Amino acid sequence: MEEMLGPNEMIVHLGPQHPMQPGPFRLNLRLKGETVMDAEVELGFIHKGIEKILENKTYLQGITIVDRICYLVAMTNEECFVGCTEKLLGIEPPERAQYIRVILEELSRLQSHLLGMGEFGEFIGFVSMFMYTIKEREDVLTLIDMVTGARVTHSYLKFGGVRDDLPEGFKEKALPVLNNLKKVISDYEELFGSDRIYRERTVGVGVLTADVAKSLGVSGPALRATGVPFDIRKNEPYLVYKDLDFKVCTETAGDCFARVQVRLNEMRESIYILEQCLDRIPNGPLFPEGTPYGRRTPVMRVPAGEVFHRVEDPRGEMGMYMISDGSDKPYRVKVRGPYFPTLQALPPLIKGTTVADVAAISGSMDGCTSEADR
Amino acid sequence: MVLKNIKYAIKNIPKKRVTRLCPEVESPLSDRFRGLQILDKSKCIGCGICANTCPNNAIKIIKAPIAPGSGKQRWFPEIDIGHCLFCGLCIDQCPKGALSSGKEYAKGMVKWTHKDLLMTPDKLAREVDIEEGDER
Amino acid sequence: MIDIPEFIVPLIPWIRGLVGLSLVGAIFLGAMGAVWIERKLSADIQFRYGPSRVGKFGLLQLVADAIKLFTKEDMRPRNADRLLFDNAPIFMMSSVFLMLVAIPVGAVFINGVEYPLAVTEMDISVLYIEAMSAITIFGIFMIAYGSNNKYSLLGAFRNFARMVGYEVPLGITVVSVGIMTGSLNIVEIASSQGLLWNIFLQPIGFIVFFIALMADMGRLPFDQNESEEELVAGWITEYTGMRFGLGFFAEYIHMILGSFLVALLFLGGWNVPAFVANNPVLGLIAPTGFFLLKTVLVLMTIIGMRWAVPRFRIDQVVDLSWKKLLPLSLLNLVWAVGLGLYLGA
């Protein structure tokens, strides 16, 4: 990058530690005044080698490791890993366990979107927004905590089911929280929609068109904001999503405003899904009957084979490719995180914008470097 | 205009605070909170499944007296709490239900060196004071 | 009626000046109060407690912070320009104090005669204050250039662009107030308002002045120079310890002075009804108290804004100034001339 430096230009390194970032990565900007002429991302500051670690742990231990890929969406990471293994084992969780998983995944989608929106608010200078959303997120986390016993790294799913049943009175505790969330989501929408400064900062900033977004490999809210209704929950339903009624939220503008709007609408849909689940959840066992799988996982030799399983993460398409060689440890696990391609798409997106927009665009992608680095 | 935002902010002023004054008011823990493990020595058979299950190899099986002051020794787990993830796999996998979750998450875990974080079977069974040597 | 001995009468300007000077010293305490208000207000908006440990309601938190700042290591980047880097905060602080000498911080009424509490009274004090306020930009540029940091430099450039854009409408609104009053002496402007405040006579002028002042002081919708999420801490990135503290305090004092200006130019200053002014006891306290109350209210508005709105981008800020505020301020100038002629006639 240095050799391309023209007159009146300078290189500014945002990172590895910078208030704008969702985690440590380095963003090298070639600036001419305030305008970004060129950008480059350097990764690897929190590379944990999760794929190698997974190869050296048993399947059961792997559940605790995939939690740590990204702490915000531990539940969907677990679902992806456990889903892969279940496909290899040829078992399927009973209906009640599937409903509980959906409930927890939607709750974790809610908390992730709330945090993402708050962060975005902070990145454009709306400091209180972060506190507003984190207050509501706390209620959601309390619900998750009530079920799983942990706030972020749950280790809750088991092969063939879930560790614990929903606690007594969960529905009664969850419904007020959801109703309150509905109200605050409308509040946020009004705050965002009516504020002129907010609109000036977001409308028309960081515009992705559908074709460009597709060619960049982006998924999740960033893609849906361009009008492509790509959602794994609909395209390739897992768990009981095919029985549930929800719609894929899309916007057409593809700018920062649309991305946040998609998140707001998705939170509404999540609440709707949760209400359906809480109404419909059947009674029954938590683990498939007639199998050794239970809260106490038996010694497992997973049949040889390979599988690629995708789930819908709050940030997009989360996929895992697992190869088993018949032993008790996976032969190879490839984690395909949603933020990896999104982060890759950042440099072309911020080229030609200003420094202030870099924060806005990067924030509206709602990133998690930990997952891109793995 | 920005006025709606300002109105929203002003409306928040009389609302209840959600933060706690930390050391005085303790955080509420859920019923399923996974804190420092509790060992029931009468149930433990020293099979070592917990040690095999631990993702971080934090558990070792060592010989320890079966009761305080007793001369008789058996095999019990010893947890290096500095490496513990609090994932609860050892508790789930225990065939006899000898391990369970306690509610301690800071008590007994504020030590100067990693070595002091070793939770011996006596400590896990709460036979000795786990707060001994805590830095406060 | 109080009988003032003959020999004191020639000394009154001196006494007035001394009282004003001591109030100037007290402005440091005022800045601390401003920081405290900011923290508490932001905590209230965000459902937090805010400072609550040091002293009652955390009132002494700022003392603790000051002690911390004094005892911190004084660090200097390796390639910093030492002369500029070391002296820039002092320069900033002195420009703020230069501003302060011309601003009256209240007035006392003795026997119905008004004695403003200003260190000095000059005929063009409004222009002088404007000029001194504009000088801070040199301090900011010294800081940015001296600390040899790209974030600082970007922050300072943003500050320049904003300053250039906003001094113009600010100046024009101040001049239009002056034209209407027929004087550029801030004491005269304040006392001549009576109970018909300038905010009622020039509402557009007030709005333009308030926005331009916020931009001038770099409060949140306009704090592009230190926008944390983009430039870490902007122009003050490399500073630690008391040097940072000086820059920080200069900013808050600047804010208090801005509130003073709003209260003086538009909110009627210390004017009270005549029966209060003629009361021997109330006349000593009430005008100043009333004036400071207004100042604190303005201050809280300015502080509260920060926690309720997002930040502009720098080009939008400059846009706002040249395309919206400048025409509005010119309109206000015409209006003020007309109104002044009408009222004068």
Add this chain to the structure above:
Amino acid sequence: MDARTIIESLTGKFPEAISEAEVESPIRIRAYVDKEKAKEVCQYLKDSLQFDHLCSVCGVDYPQRNEQEAVYHIASYDHPVVLMLKARLPRDSPEIESIVPVYWNANWYERETYELFGIKFKNHPNLKPLVLPEEMLGEWPLRKDYEGFPNKTARNLV
């Protein structure tokens, strides 16, 4: 689009390059591709079969068979079929044509696969380490015979 028709179209177009094609389930298909033809096959998939979304590129190491596999997961934004395209590479000099000209986002995946497995992607625009430091290049940590784990990656501090 149906999995069966995709397979038929693919094998019909590239009879020599595609081998062992099989339908695993209605939404998963799998095929081996000749390493010389990988890019052309990808181009065809993107242009004619609506496979416009590259999920991931990864490597798998098989020391017993003395070969490595480059695995492409190619999906679509329109239909749920995921194609698992594999290319066998010799373990001592794994080289394959880069597919960055076809799928833009393969760039980082290929860089990652290169530094972790040593699979060289020919004509890649910028083949340098992504997540690892420069000095670890050549150790290929995700290969099965990597000795450094766990001593180089995580040290037991007790």
